[in-house]
Amino acid sequence: xxxxxxxxxxxxxxxxxxxxxxxxxxxxxxxxxxxxxxxxxxxxxxxxxxxxxxxxxxxxxxxxxxxxxxxxxxxxxxxxxxxxxxxxxxxxxxxxxxxxxxxxxxxxxxxxxxx
Amino acid sequence: xxxxxxxxxxxxxxxxxxxxxxxxxxxxxxxxxxxxxxxxxxxxxxxxxxxxxxxxxxxxxxxxxxxxxxxxxxxxxxxxxxxxxxxxxxxxxxxxxxxxxxxxxxxxxxxxxxx
DNA sequence: TTGATATATTCCTATATAGGAATATACTTA
DNA sequence: TAAGTATATTCCTATATAGGAATATATCAA
Numbered sequence: 001x002x003x004x005x006x007x008x009x010x011x012x013x014x015x016x017x018x019x020x021x022x023x024x025x026x027x028x029x030x031x032x033x034x035x036x037x038x039x040x041x042x043x044x045x046x047x048x049x050x051x052x053x054x055x056x057x058x059x060x061x062x063x064x065x066x067x068x069x070x071x072x073x074x075x076x077x078x079x080x081x082x083x084x085x086x087x088x089x090x091x092x093x094x095x096x097x098x099x100x101x102x103x104x105x106x107x108x109x110x111x112x113x114x115x
Numbered sequence: 116x117x118x119x120x121x122x123x124x125x126x127x128x129x130x131x132x133x134x135x136x137x138x139x140x141x142x143x144x145x146x147x148x149x150x151x152x153x154x155x156x157x158x159x160x161x162x163x164x165x166x167x168x169x170x171x172x173x174x175x176x177x178x179x180x181x182x183x184x185x186x187x188x189x190x191x192x193x194x195x196x197x198x199x200x201x202x203x204x205x206x207x208x209x210x211x212x213x214x215x216x217x218x219x220x221x222x223x224x225x226x227x228x229x230x
Numbered sequence: 231t232t233g234a235t236a237t238a239t240t241c242c243t244a245t246a247t248a249g250g251a252a253t254a255t256a257c258t259t260a
Numbered sequence: 261t262a263a264g265t266a267t268a269t270t271c272c273t274a275t276a277t278a279g280g281a282a283t284a285t286a287t288c289a290a
Contacts, residue, residue, distance in 0.1 A: 001278040002245035003118065004131055015130035016119055016248085020199070028206055033267055046249065048268055067257040067266050075206035082200035084135070089197070091143055091190035116248040117275035131278080148237055161279065163238055182236050182287040 007056040010077055011084075014059075018042075019050050023059065023073055030063075030072045122171040125192055126199075129174075133157075134165050138174065138188055145178075145187045 006012045014020055025031075025039055033051070037044050051071055054060040059077045063070045121127045129135055140146075140154055148166070152159050166186055169175040174192045178185045 001243090001280090003121070003247080003277050005246070006118070006248095009132070011126075011132075011135070012130045015127045017124070017126075018248090020126070024202070027203055034265090043250080044267070045251085045269080049248080052268080069267065073203070073206070075203045076208055078200050078203045079207060082197055082204070085193050085197035085200065087139070088142055088188070088190045088193045091188070092194055093191055116250090116273090118247050118277080120276070121278095133278090149235090158280080159237070160239080160281085164278080167238080184237065 006053050010057055010059060010080055013053055013057045014078075014081065016050070016053075018046075019054060022047075022050055022054065023078075026060065026071060026073045027075065028073075030070045032068045032070055036071070121168050125172055125174060125195055128168055128172045129193075129196065131165070131168075133161075134169060137162075137165055137169065138193075141175065141186060141188050142190065143188075145185045147183045147185055151186070 004012050006016065014023070021040070022036070025036065031039075033044065033047055036042075036047050036051075040047070051060060051062075055062060055071075057077070058074060060071050060073050063072075119127050121131065129138070136155065137151070140151065146154075148159065148162055151157075151162050151166075155162070166175060166177075170177060170186075172192070173189060175186050175188055178187075
């Protein structure tokens with residue numbers, strides 16, 4: 001069996017690093033495909049293909065303006081990602097715990113160096 | 116070129132729905148592989164394999180206890196996911212905007228039905 | 231030591247990309 | 261209508277899984 005399809009859900013769509021960059025670049029703007037091409041310096045078909053995946057899961061939507069296609073991010077669709085991560089927030093370390101972890105790590109490293 | 120490796124980063128590791136379930140199941144606990152097998156009803160090799168991916172990106176860590184391997188979630192590693200999503204929070208619709216979107220959607224649907 | 235238990239790994243296969251190149255499609259303007 | 265611009269799609273290939281089955285490895289217990 002292959003991996004879950006990139007168009008299966010938001011999590012799979014944003015797994016691709018380039019698509020995250022695309023989203024970061026587009027957020028809050030309305031951009032034409034070629035504007036994105038210029039901003040990112042990617043090949044036009046590559047931009048169109050990644051936009052297509054993002055569109056299929058609803059992360060971006062598109063509007064026709066003459067021969068241009070204007071794309072924008074539907075930020076709402078990223079909410080589930082934040083919400084999914086939120087449920088683990090209570091288990092995150094605070095900065096002091098971080099320090100503690102860091103010290104433990106150093107000790108562990110010293111110990112393994114001794115051997 | 117194939118897709119980004121599942122072990123490339125946290126985003127790719129959690130793209131697989133089963134691995135998200137695994138994380139949700141394990142959060143806040145220390146669980147043995149077979150305990151997870153029982154909780155989820157998956158095959159043991161499947162659990163071990165998914166744990167292996169999560170371990171490689173640091174989302175879980177493992178401790179040996181006799182012939183058992185005790186796994187736990189490193190919740191810290193899910194922080195980047197929340198943080199990534201956070202940067203788009205200001206662009207999320209509030210409930211009124213949602214209503215607006217909803218009404219627009221209904222109108223659009225009526226229009227396409229007419230044709 | 232031997233059998234049993236716990237977990238990891240290997241082998242196999244179907245499948246889904248991502249990127250590159252080429253090309254098709256759509257719209258505009260002279 | 262023809263040329264030009266903007267964007268999407270198709271074809272190709274290398275690659276990386278996910279799951280199933282079988283098996284290897286590690287540890288415990290009698």
